[in-house]
Amino acid sequence: MPRFMPFIAIVGFAVLIVLMNSMFIVRQDQQAIVLRFGEFTRVLNPPSRAESGLYFKLPFVENVIKYDRRNLGLTIEGEAFVASDQERLIVDAIVRWQIADPRRFYQSAISEEGGASRLNAFTEAAMRRALGSATSNDIISGRRAELMQQVEADLNASAATELGVRVIDVRIRQADLPNETRDGVYARMRSERQQVAGRIRAEGERDAAIIRATANQEAERLRGEGDGERARIFAQAYNRDPEFAAFYRSMRAYDTALEAGTPIVVPPDSDFFRYMQRRRG
Amino acid sequence: MRERFNMNGGGNGGGGPGRTGGGRGIPFPIIAGVLFVGWLMTGIYTVDEGEQAVITRFGSYNRSTGPGIHMNLPVPFEARQVINVTGQRTETIGFEEGANREIRDVPDESLMITGDRNIVQIQFRIYYNIKNAVAFAYNVRQPDLTVSQVAESAMREVIGRRQLEPIITTERAAVELSVEQLMQTTLDEYESGVQVLQVELLNAAAPPVVIDAFNDVVIAGQEASTLVNNAERDTARILNEAQAYREQVVRQATGEGQRFIAVHAEYRQAPQVTRDRLYLETMERVYQRGNLIILDQRGGAVPYLPLEGMVRRPATAQPEGNR
Numbered sequence: 001m002p003r004f005m006p007f008i009a010i011v012g013f014a015v016l017i018v019l020m021n022s023m024f025i026v027r028q029d030q031q032a033i034v035l036r037f038g039e040f041t042r043v044l045n046p047p048s049r050a051e052s053g054l055y056f057k058l059p060f061v062e063n064v065i066k067y068d069r070r071n072l073g074l075t076i077e078g079e080a081f082v083a084s085d086q087e088r089l090i091v092d093a094i095v096r097w098q099i100a101d102p103r104r105f106y107q108s109a110i111s112e113e114g115g116a117s118r119l120n121a122f123t124e125a126a127m128r129r130a131l132g133s134a135t136s137n138d139i140i141s142g143r144r145a146e147l148m149q150q151v152e153a154d155l156n157a158s159a160a161t162e163l164g165v166r167v168i169d170v171r172i173r174q175a176d177l178p179n180e181t182r183d184g185v186y187a188r189m190r191s192e193r194q195q196v197a198g199r200i201r202a203e204g205e206r207d208a209a210i211i212r213a214t215a216n217q218e219a220e221r222l223r224g225e226g227d228g229e230r231a232r233i234f235a236q237a238y239n240r241d242p243e244f245a246a247f248y249r250s251m252r253a254y255d256t257a258l259e260a261g262t263p264i265v266v267p268p269d270s271d272f273f274r275y276m277q278r279r280r281g
Numbered sequence: 282m283r284e285r286f287n288m289n290g291g292g293n294g295g296g297g298p299g300r301t302g303g304g305r306g307i308p309f310p311i312i313a314g315v316l317f318v319g320w321l322m323t324g325i326y327t328v329d330e331g332e333q334a335v336i337t338r339f340g341s342y343n344r345s346t347g348p349g350i351h352m353n354l355p356v357p358f359e360a361r362q363v364i365n366v367t368g369q370r371t372e373t374i375g376f377e378e379g380a381n382r383e384i385r386d387v388p389d390e391s392l393m394i395t396g397d398r399n400i401v402q403i404q405f406r407i408y409y410n411i412k413n414a415v416a417f418a419y420n421v422r423q424p425d426l427t428v429s430q431v432a433e434s435a436m437r438e439v440i441g442r443r444q445l446e447p448i449i450t451t452e453r454a455a456v457e458l459s460v461e462q463l464m465q466t467t468l469d470e471y472e473s474g475v476q477v478l479q480v481e482l483l484n485a486a487a488p489p490v491v492i493d494a495f496n497d498v499v500i501a502g503q504e505a506s507t508l509v510n511n512a513e514r515d516t517a518r519i520l521n522e523a524q525a526y527r528e529q530v531v532r533q534a535t536g537e538g539q540r541f542i543a544v545h546a547e548y549r550q551a552p553q554v555t556r557d558r559l560y561l562e563t564m565e566r567v568y569q570r571g572n573l574i575i576l577d578q579r580g581g582a583v584p585y586l587p588l589e590g591m592v593r594r595p596a597t598a599q600p601e602g603n604r
Contacts, residue, residue: 025339027337028342054339070422071422073422168470169470169471171430171431185400186491193491193498201501204501204507208508212519219523220523222523226528229527233531241545241548244552248541251559252563258570258571262571263571264574266573267575271560272564
């Protein structure tokens with residue numbers, strides 16, 4: 001018995017290796033293809049079928065290549081595009097994609113990285129087609145969603161069959177002006193604000209002037225009212241006896257008008273001095 | 282792989298029994314039994330309130346379990362992933378939050394171009410949780426990063442459709458709502474299992490390099506209001522002054538008129554006497570104050586007089602020289 005122990009151990013170990021080499025798991029978020037001596041035999045758990053789980057294969061003869069089955073993100077960073085109005089735009093985009101046909105994917109790309117880089121090239125080409133025929137305004141605002149749809153459809157027609165992928169969504173993360181243009185935008189924004197500020201200040205000054213002028217107008221009217229009333233009152237009073245009024249008013253005027261020290265030349269025969277040289281007038 | 286699989290390391294238990302069998306003290310079956318029970322125990326797990334466990338058997342989705350204590354088959358057979366479902370998750374876009382809650386701007390994310398070709402600084406936060414744990418676990422790679430990317434893209438799209446002025450003033454709530462809707466639509470399309478709870482726009486303002494020009498507009502508004510207010514204040518003063526003038530003038534005239542009427546009434550009683558008296562009294566006052574020069578002109582030619590010499594000292598010296 002003890003003499004057979006090493007032999008049993010070796011056989012057991014060999015059986016274990018064979019067993020481990022003939023079983024494999026395809027997880028919920030994976031898909032796989034099985035190759036026999038490099039030749040495709042079957043595909044397991046592709047997105048179109050739900051068949052994850054434990055599988056068997058011929059040991060050593062067949063080998064398994066697993067791919068991700070999930071929705072994957074591919075970022076296209078800061079690519080410069082020229083819009084139909086010749087304006088340059090820097091566009092970042094995100095492509096959401098999935099390996100839909102692992103067999104085709106294996107044939108054309110082998111690894112996920114390889115597939116992603118090929119998809120990148122396809123996407124750039126599709127974007128160039130879509131964005132090149134749109135104006136920069138369309139890309140920045142107006143038809144952005146529509147352009148993304150267009151790129152998506154384009155990719156699904158070209159890359160999808162070529163690479164065995166499905167493009168779920170294309171999103172322009174950012175469609176922006178290059179830095180040089182950006183400074184121009186800032187300058188324009190600043191000048192626009194300055195213009196607004198200037199207008200507001202001028203309007204304030206204008207409104208203030210109008211308010212003051214209106215006030216002065218009313219003030220003058222009030223003063224005129226006062227002056228008119230005054231004239232009426234005097235006329236009413238003086239009209240009782242115009243001759244006496246003239247005399248009376250003259251007296252008051254002499255009294256108030258002549259300053260102290262004003263030289264006054266008076267002939268001795270004036271009314272005032274009537275009795276100066278004669279006892280009796 | 283990238284996910285946090287809660288696989289407990291009990292797998293070694295299966296491989297070893299053949300080798301450890303030679304022990305002297307403890308018999309082999311007991312060791313094997315203890316290891317087996319230990320291996321089984323790795324399948325016991327608890328799920329907290331608000332969490333959900335997703336169990337796969339041979340990598341294939343098998344079941345989900347809610348809060349409580351549960352058991353799954355140990356390692357080679359089943360695996361579990363416990364996911365916080367109702368807990369609020371958050372992503373920030375356009376800024377980074379430091380350790381002391383200080384905010385650092387990330388210009389590459391925060392500066393966005395508006396529909397009227399201006400640039401606006403947008404900083405926002407999104408809150409989300411998981412509405413479908415299975416979808417969240419298996420459908421999208423790097424779901425958190427995906428949520429963040431979708432959020433930024435949606436915000437840029439929404440901002441790109443609107444004008445700068447409303448974005449930074451009145452349309453903030455509308456922007457939040459549009460982004461939320463657009464995000465949810467997109468994430469549902471990805472079957473990501475994510476529920477967007479809220480989009481919170483923390484900052485929507487002119488970019489820092491032009492902010493002074495924007496602030497100046499506000500200042501201009503204040504200045505204009507000040508000017509108008511000052512004018513209003515002056516209006517009150519001007520009108521009151523004019524009213525005062527009118528009342529003053531009218532009252533004075535009325536008074537003077539009445540005075541004349543009173544004097545005239547007396548005058549009518551004795552015209553000559555009153556007239557003379559008024560004349561003399563007035564002249565008395567006038568001459569008293571004035572510098573009186575009496576000059577006889579009957580000689581024909583007017584003689585030249587050195588007036589200066591004859592002039593009395595005015596005003597101040599007057600009372601002395603007069604009395």
